[in-house]
Amino acid sequence: MSAVGENRRIAGTVTTCLVALVFAGVGCGGEADTVDPGSADAESALTLADAQAPLKQGDPELVSIRDDANLILDEGLDGFDARMAELEAAGIPVVVNKWASWCAPCREEFPDFQAQAIERETEVAFIGLLSNDGSDTGETFLAEFPTPYPSYLDSDQEIARDRGIDRAFPTTLFIDSDGEVAFMKFGPYLSEDELAADIERYAQ
DSSP, X not given: OOHHHHHHHHHHHHHXXXXXXXXXXXXXXXXXXXXXXXXXXXXXXXXXXXXXXXXXXSOHHHHXXXXXXXXXXXXXXHXXXXXXXXXXXXXXXXXXXXEOTTOHHHHHHHHHHHHHHHHTTTTOEEEXXXXXXXXXXXXXXXXXXXXXXXXXXXXXXXXXXXXXXXXXXXXXXEEOTTSOEEEEEESOOSSHXXXXXXXXXXXX
């Protein structure tokens, strides 16, 4: 594909996402294979050093989350389920954020997840789910927006379908300390305060 054609395809994807956001209120769908740095103007809340700073206190499961900071884990549904089972056994609430490098609303809300993951690092586990995307483009995205938690690669949305969150990008799944699904948020968070309020309400 020519450079012009590629640029048109990316622009079309971003336009589709924004139209879906306005009219459906649930973010965007579809896929692309290239990160578009101009798709949104969000700025990272963390440096890579911030994201990867060791967690010095907290449950071992939360320390393990930090040890995997900013990694994309290609462990499939079994690996994801094993991690979730560990967190459930420890009574730790979980926030799962499904994202993709090509999704402009995902990019806009990402700094809020970075900030909240640091603020609540000893209380709540954050997990990313890189869906309908690839590890190369995901790594490019995370180089710009490093996270203090890992993301699981979910290129075919097997994990998302299993958890019932395959219909929109982004989607955030809240699991309480009993391991029960407390809330599903379809579409982006428009502010850190909005995200923080749902964490307070559902990740307990």
